[in-house]
Amino acid sequence: MALEVCVKAAAGAPDVLGDCPFSQRVLLTLEEKKVPYQMHLINTSEKPQWFLEVNPEGKVPVLKFDDKCIPDSDVIVGLIEEKYPNPPLSPPPELASVGSKIFPSFVKFLKSKDPSDGSEQALLDELKALDEHLKEHGPYINGENITAVDLSLAPKLYHLEVALGHFKGWTIPESLTHVHNYMKLLFSRESFEKTKAPKEFVIAGWEPKVNA
Numbered sequence: 001m002a003l004e005v006c007v008k009a010a011a012g013a014p015d016v017l018g019d020c021p022f023s024q025r026v027l028l029t030l031e032e033k034k035v036p037y038q039m040h041l042i043n044t045s046e047k048p049q050w051f052l053e054v055n056p057e058g059k060v061p062v063l064k065f066d067d068k069c070i071p072d073s074d075v076i077v078g079l080i081e082e083k084y085p086n087p088p089l090s091p092p093p094e095l096a097s098v099g100s101k102i103f104p105s106f107v108k109f110l111k112s113k114d115p116s117d118g119s120e121q122a123l124l125d126e127l128k129a130l131d132e133h134l135k136e137h138g139p140y141i142n143g144e145n146i147t148a149v150d151l152s153l154a155p156k157l158y159h160l161e162v163a164l165g166h167f168k169g170w171t172i173p174e175s176l177t178h179v180h181n182y183m184k185l186l187f188s189r190e191s192f193e194k195t196k197a198p199k200e201f202v203i204a205g206w207e208p209k210v211n212a
């Protein structure tokens with residue numbers, strides 16, 4: 001029996017896969033492991049009653065496994081790894097948090113209305129650290145083979161590129177060549193093409209947060 005996974009539907013388009021990076025991370029994991037799954041698109045601005053009953057916190061993604069509903073992408077990815085160990089995607093523990101500050105730094109910079117608050121520099125510092133890491137250990141975080149760290153970072157880097165490009169006309173400096181190559185590598189994977197949200201929905205998803 002195929003696994004069932006609840007993920008975010010696009011804002012204003014309930015039949016289109018939406019812009020949640022945590023949902024995409026779970027879908028990427030299932031795709032990379034070639035685990036069959038059935039997807040339910042959840043309209044997060046009007047959550048269906050059945051969804052709230054199985055998941056009172058109301059966040060996506062949620063995985064239905066053995067009749068249990070499991071929220072939180074960290075827990076879900078861990079469970080998928082345990083139940084479907086091939087191909088193995090767990091990174092060595094010392095690499096598990098590489099790039100983990102990029103997403104919060106990106107969100108802070110995206111929402112910032114004060115150009116002198118240091119949020120752009122903080123994001124640049126995180127991206128430079130990633131570039132250095134990739135220069136030494138690339139092309140993926142753990143070398144030649146993709147791991148769960150890459151599958152967590154890929155949707156976040158996609159959001160960063162789309163949202164900062166749209167709302168701030170900002171792009172990652174050309175000098176960070178290893179980050180650029182890394183993003184090209186990730187975004188061209190079949191799993192990524194299949195699970196990414198269309199750009200207009202990524203923008204629509206950030207709009208209320210940027211203009212709050």
Ligand SMILES: N[C@@H](CCC(=O)N[C@@H](CS)C(=O)NCC(=O)O)C(=O)O
Binds near residue numbers: 060
């Ligand atoms: N830590 C959670 C975060 C999940 C999350 O924030 N999901 C957002 C969409 S990207 C959500 O469900 N928002 C709807 C809500 O909070 O009501 C995870 O990794 O799964």
